[in-house]
Amino acid sequence: MHRRVLLHDAGVIGNRPCTPHIGARSYLRHQGADVRDARVVDDGDLVSAGGVSAGIDRALRLVKQAFGSETAASTERYLEFERRGTVVVTSG
Incomplete structure (x- = not known):
């Protein structure tokens, strides 16, 4: 069972957008979740990603929020990973 299914079933x-x-x-759509077609959805205290490499995009987004753009960029270079795709931000 997928973690997002467990999170949904746990309430x-x-x-919420995810x-x-x-x-x-x-x-999840059938269960009423607001499923978005994006690599990452940032809904404030719920930040979700669609798969393994999208999870790295999510982690880099959280690094950027916590430590700034320069740290996120240097982490991206260190990982030899290029962020890509859509990040949907649904909260301020």
């Missing part, structure tokens, strides 16, 4: 996601792994999208 954490509810009808992006799960492709294998959980239809289930």
